[in-house]
Amino acid sequence: MTLPALLSSLRIPVIGSPLFIISGPDLVIAQCKAGIVGSFPALNARPQALLDEWLHRITEELAAHNRAHPDRPAAPFAVNQIVHKSNDRLEADLATCAKWQVPIVITSLGAREDLNTAVHGWGGITLHDVIDDRFARKAIEKGADGLIAVAAGAGGHAGRLSPFAIVQEIRQWFTGPLALSGSIATGDAVLAAQAMGADLAYIGSPFIATDEANADPAYKDGIVAGKASDIIYSNLFTGVHGNYLRQSIETAGLDPDNLPDGDLKTMNFGGGNSAKPKAWKEIWGSGQGIGVVDRIEPVAARIDRLAAQYDAARARVLAR
Ligand SMILES: Cc1cc2nc3c(=O)[nH]c(=O)nc-3n(C[C@H](O)[C@H](O)[C@H](O)COP(=O)(O)O)c2cc1C
Numbered sequence: 516m517t518l519p520a521l522l523s524s525l526r527i528p529v530i531g532s533p534l535f536i537i538s539g540p541d542l543v544i545a546q547c548k549a550g551i552v553g554s555f556p557a558l559n560a561r562p563q564a565l566l567d568e569w570l571h572r573i574t575e576e577l578a579a580h581n582r583a584h585p586d587r588p589a590a591p592f593a594v595n596q597i598v599h600k601s602n603d604r605l606e607a608d609l610a611t612c613a614k615w616q617v618p619i620v621i622t623s624l625g626a627r628e629d630l631n632t633a634v635h636g637w638g639g640i641t642l643h644d645v646i647d648d649r650f651a652r653k654a655i656e657k658g659a660d661g662l663i664a665v666a667a668g669a670g671g672h673a674g675r676l677s678p679f680a681i682v683q684e685i686r687q688w689f690t691g692p693l694a695l696s697g698s699i700a701t702g703d704a705v706l707a708a709q710a711m712g713a714d715l716a717y718i719g720s721p722f723i724a725t726d727e728a729n730a731d732p733a734y735k736d737g738i739v740a741g742k743a744s745d746i747i748y749s750n751l752f753t754g755v756h757g758n759y760l761r762q763s764i765e766t767a768g769l770d771p772d773n774l775p776d777g778d779l780k781t782m783n784f785g786g787g788n789s790a791k792p793k794a795w796k797e798i799w800g801s802g803q804g805i806g807v808v809d810r811i812e813p814v815a816a817r818i819d820r821l822a823a824q825y826d827a828a829r830a831r832v833l834a835r
Pocket residue numbers: 532533534535537556595623644665668669670671672696697698699717718719720721799800801802803804
């Protein structure tokens with residue numbers, strides 16, 4: 516699939532980003548049916564054999580939707596692979612993605628040439644997420660088709676750079692598909708990402724507060740109640756810096772304003788019983804853009820609103 520083909524298949528230029536624990540088939544199918552790319556981390560399907568069932572269900576339900584609604588077909592979906600030496604499932608997960616010819620593979624952490632070649636072998640495209648220009652160049656050298664620039668303010672493992680800085684630098688030399696991640700929560704901000712030079716907006720945290728998200732009701736409420744000033748940037752929980760909701764850190768008995776440093780060696784993406792799911796279950800990841808998320812609602816309603824805001828913002832800017 517090429518970028519123009521991808522963009523023309525979307526209602527608005529948005530990828531619903533992969534969310535550890537939270538995104539599964541319900542969320543992905545709802546996102547794709549509503550016209551944006553839906554995605555999930557392969558590691559969310561536990562045990563590994565569940566990934567086959569998930570891909571079967573997603574493929575069949577989207578195909579059924581397309582037969583029933585040829586006028587508004589579903590957007591393609593993506594699977595996120597964590598390319599880290601601790602991920603002992605990677606080869607098995609890739610083989611399952613090959614079986615279902617997953618249209619888009621999003622890679623995080625490591626850039627690997629053989630993985631890009633494998634995805635291209637079944638006609639898929641790869642997008643690699645990066646937090647600076649150096650990693651962006653490395654990813655493209657290794658054969659990724661496109662990039663996701665993860666700027667400051669993103670949920671989960673966020674970068675430190677201003678979105679302007681990272682997009683400007685990447686656009687000096689890269690003309691391929693580029694998505695921007697970090698605090699995008701309105702249609703206006705989707706348009707801004709495009710004006711800045713990105714092709715797509717990559718949106719995570721706002722989808723936590725939806726009916727289809729696999730998240731504790733209190734976590735969803737926390738996203739609705741939270742504002743940018745409630746987000747704490749720390750490396751304590753996984754060894755890598757990420758953004759988390761202050762309330763969940765307090766509930767865990769820690770002082771959000773005096774967190775010790777984490778240890779990179781604690782990073783573990785294994786298929787077994789790593790400590791990480793517990794950390795993400797109790798310590799709630801969130802980006803800074805949640806101040807505009809004011810309700811829990813179905814994914815389709817959230818995407819309807821994003822699309823209406825996007826159209827209104829475009830008309831407003833064009834009228835100037
Ligand atoms: C709770 C949570 C879990 C996440 N898990 C993953 C993950 O497993 N893999 C990944 O590539 N990105 C993950 N991310 C990062 C998102 O894909 C994305 O970059 C980010 O959510 C975008 O910023 P936003 O939340 O401000 O919209 C996670 C983010 C959050 C909030």
